[in-house]
Amino acid sequence: MSHPNIAIVGATGAVGREMLDILHRRNFPCGRITCLASPRSAGQVIEHALGTFTVQATTPESFKDVQLALFSAGSGISKSLGPVAAAAGCVVVDNSSAFRMDPAIPLIVPEVNPHHIPAAWIGTNRAGKPGCILANPNCSTIIMLVAVHPLYQAFGVERAVISTYQAASGAGAMAMEELRDQTRDVLDGKPAQPKIFKEPYAFNLFSHNSALDPVTGLNVEEQKMILESHKIWGEDSVRITAMCIRVPVLRAHCESINLTLKRDVTVADLHAALAKAPGVTIVDDRANNIFPTPLKASGGQEVLVGRIRLDPSQTPGGLNALAAATEAKPARSRGVELFVSGDQLLKGAAQNAVQIAELIFR
Numbered sequence: 022m023s024h025p026n027i028a029i030v031g032a033t034g035a036v037g038r039e040m041l042d043i044l045h046r047r048n049f050p051c052g053r054i055t056c057l058a059s060p061r062s063a064g065q066v067i068e069h070a071l072g073t074f075t076v077q078a079t080t081p082e083s084f085k086d087v088q089l090a091l092f093s094a095g096s097g098i099s100k101s102l103g104p105v106a107a108a109a110g111c112v113v114v115d116n117s118s119a120f121r122m123d124p125a126i127p128l129i130v131p132e133v134n135p136h137h138i139p140a141a142w143i144g145t146n147r148a149g150k151p152g153c154i155l156a157n158p159n160c161s162t163i164i165m166l167v168a169v170h171p172l173y174q175a176f177g178v179e180r181a182v183i184s185t186y187q188a189a190s191g192a193g194a195m196a197m198e199e200l201r202d203q204t205r206d207v208l209d210g211k212p213a214q215p216k217i218f219k220e221p222y223a224f225n226l227f228s229h230n231s232a233l234d235p236v237t238g239l240n241v242e243e244q245k246m247i248l249e250s251h252k253i254w255g256e257d258s259v260r261i262t263a264m265c266i267r268v269p270v271l272r273a274h275c276e277s278i279n280l281t282l283k284r285d286v287t288v289a290d291l292h293a294a295l296a297k298a299p300g301v302t303i304v305d306d307r308a309n310n311i312f313p314t315p316l317k318a319s320g321g322q323e324v325l326v327g328r329i330r331l332d333p334s335q336t337p338g339g340l341n342a343l344a345a346a347t348e349a350k351p352a353r354s355r356g357v358e359l360f361v362s363g364d365q366l367l368k369g370a371a372q373n374a375v376q377i378a379e380l381i382f383r
Contacts, residue, residue, distance in 0.1 A: 160369025177283030332356030
C-alpha cells in the first residue's frame with residue numbers, strides 16, 4: 022500500500038483547509054481522503070483540487086481503514102480520539118498541544134530532528150504495523166527553530182532571546198475575521214468591537230492572549246517556546262526566553278531573534294550556514310532595505326531570514342568595532358541577530374504536519 026487513506030480532523034478550520042492544500046501542493050501520495058469535523062459542521066461540502074468532500078462528524082469509527090490521521094481540532098479532541106485512531110493502526114500527526122510534552126511522543130520539526138521518529142514506524146506499507154502518535158510543535162517554535170537550528174549545528178548556541186510578532190492566523194479563522202471586521206469598522210469611524218480577544222485588534226498590538234503564569238510572568242506561548250525547543254533539541258542547556266506579542270497581521274508570524282553562540286563568527290559565516298539550511302530562504306538586502314515581511318512569507322513554504330548581523334552589545338569594541346570592519350578584516354562576535362518570518366498556517370502548522378507524514382510514508 023503506497024497511497025495511505027487519510028483523515029483530516031478539523032477539516033473546516035483554517036489549518037484543516039491548509040492541510041488539504043499542502044497535500045496537493047506537495048504531491049503527497051493520497052488514497053481516500055475523509056474530511057472530519059464537529060457534528061455542527063457535518064454535511065458541509067468542500068470543493069478542492071483533490072476532490073469534492075462532504076464533511077463527516079468525527080467519531081471513534083471514523084478511523085477504520087485509515088492509515089494517516091491529521092488532527093487540527095483542538096487538544097480536547099486530540100486527547101480523546103488521537104489514541105483511538107492510533108489503536109486503529111493510524112499514524113496520527115497532531116497539531117494541538119495535547120501530546121507535545123509527553124516524553125513518549127516525538128515532537129518533530131523535520132528540518133531539525135527527523136531522527137527522533139523510531140525507524141520501526143517508517144515505511145509506506147503499514148500492514149501489520151501498530152499505529153503511533155507524533156506531535157507538531159507550536160507555530161512560533163517551528164519558525165524559530167528552522168532559522169536557528171543551522172546556527173546551533175554549525176556554531177553552538179548558548180542563549181536565545183526571542184520577540185514574536187504573531188498574526189491573527191495563530192488564533193484561527195474567527196480571529197482573522199475579527200481583524201477584518203474591526204479594521205473596516207475603525208476605518209468607517211466606528212469603535213472596534215472585541216469578541217475573540219480582550220483588546221481591540223485593529224491598529225493595535227498586545228501581549229499574546231494565552232494564559233499568564235502570575236508567578237513566572239510568562240504566558241503559555243512563551244513557555245512553549247522554551248520547553249518545546251529543549252525537547253526538540255534533546256537537551257536543555259540553551260538558555261531561552263521569549264516575549265510573545267499579537268500584532269494586527271492576517272497571517273505569517275515574525276520573530277526577532279538574538280543569539281549568543283559558542284564561538285565567534287562573521288556575518289559571512291552566518292550567511293554560509295543559512296544558505297545551505299533546509300526550509301530557509303535568505304531575504305537580506307541591506308543596500309535596498311529589503312528584509313522578511315509577513316506578506317512575503319504568506320503562502321510560502323519556507324522561513325524567510327534577514328537582518329543577519331552581529332550584535333554590538335556582545336561584540337568586543339561594540340558599535341565602533343563593527344563600523345571599522347572591512348571585507349579583508351571582518352568583525353567577529355558570539356552575538357548574532359536575525360529577523361524571520363514564516364507562514365503560521367503552513368510551516369507553522371499544516372505543512373509541518375504533512376512533512377512529518379512524508380517522513381513516515383516515504
